Amino acid sequence: MNKLIPLFFLVFSIEISGDEENKLDFNNDAYPFSSEAKETLFYSLLNELRCPKCQSSNLSGSNSPISNDLKREVYELVLEGNSAEQIKSHLVQRYGNFIIYNPPIEPATYILWFGPFLLILLAIFIILFVRKR
Amino acid sequence: MKKVIDIFPLAIFVVLLIVLFSFLSEKDDQLETALVDSDFPDFSLSALSNDNKTLTKGDISKLPALINVWATWCIACRVEHPFLMQLKNESVLTIYGLNYKDNRTKALSLLERDGDPYEFSIYDFEGRLAIDLGVYGAPETFFVDKNGVIRERHVGVVDETVWEKKFAKYLNE
Known part of the structure; x- marks a missing residue:
């Protein structure tokens, strides 16, 4: 299980550094x-x-x-x-x-907002399942 | 049980593949049409043919009509030009032009050379009405019904096929 924790940080680290680079030099x-x-x-x-x-x-x-x-x-x-x-x-x-x-959370964007979490859950599920064997 | 687990990753992969591929073909490269079923926006711009003549929404009076976004820098616009001429010559419906970010002289001489399918063209050099229409580029075509409501939008060249598939059904309402 401990090996999974770094995996979590890896997955969620992508968004964190997003804002810094946008400070452009405007005229x-x-x-x-x-x-x-x-x-x-x-x-x-x-x-x-x-x-x-x-x-x-x-x-x-x-x-x-x-x-x-x-x-x-x-x-x-x-x-x-x-x-x-x-x-x-x-x-x-x-x-x-x-x-x-x-984009706002509405039926048309559910897959956008919740799809990644579903995929992560699925991945965890698979990993746990495979490790148990 | 073991066999089921072995197939699991492959099964998910196949399902993902099918889902993602179906999204690829589904939307037909068309952009979101935010303005469909809303009123044609108000505007106040000069006529392409006359700098001093101000056109407003009230001038778009022969409805139903197509509003066609075009420019001389737009090559695809020349591709659809003959079909627009055909719509005009067969008196299918009125077409209004929205001349988009163009040079007035060049635009007028193109219409003179290739024919003018438009009732009139609105000269939108700054892209004002274009923004209110959610225009991304040229060519784009909007169908405005007899009540002045935008019913359909097409990004790209309008030809016989597009006309039949997207616009013709609104004509006989």
Whole structure:
């Protein structure tokens, strides 16, 4: 059983280091803000929203025309004083859950959210079963 | 009992294989259509043919209609162009163009050379209406029914097959 513990850490270690690398060097002149809160909101949203064209990149990491349009859209929505949730739902209405990296838990995404845990349980089950023999 | 256990990994592998492969073919590469069954969005943009003419949702009045997102930089748009011309010439339904991130002069000369299947084209240089439509690129085509509701969206070239499969059924509602 002790041998299984490192396996657990290995499985769950993947997500932990996710946030550090997203601190990109932005050209601040392109998106001027009056308050720091709005600026923080803007850049955190750019990290959370996916580029629809490139699909494996977020908005902050993409320079495609559609990403730049969406950055402008997010920028304007932030300036108008919308909250993170309002802006995300504004874009989800148009682009679907695909646009956010953190999709809501609903029937269509159950397999996404719970599938991995089922697979882990299955793996544990198999390992225990095989070891018992 | 031992035999059952021996087969277990293989069985799981086969099941996974079947499930994953079925997902591969199922979605037909189509993106999520978030806007289906919602009203066509409001907009205020200039006409492709006239910088000074402002078009709004009210101008899309001949319904049902197709809204076709196109541009001169979009090669696939030229592939579907003859089919759009055919829809127009056979008076199947009205087609409105959404000229997307394009050069106005180039766009107009292309329509002059190859024919203009559109009732009019909306000039969306900044991709404003495109964002409200959830457009990823060009070509994309939306079917708007007689009540102004988006019923279907197709990403990619529209041809006879796509028309029959995805759009034709909404025409006779």
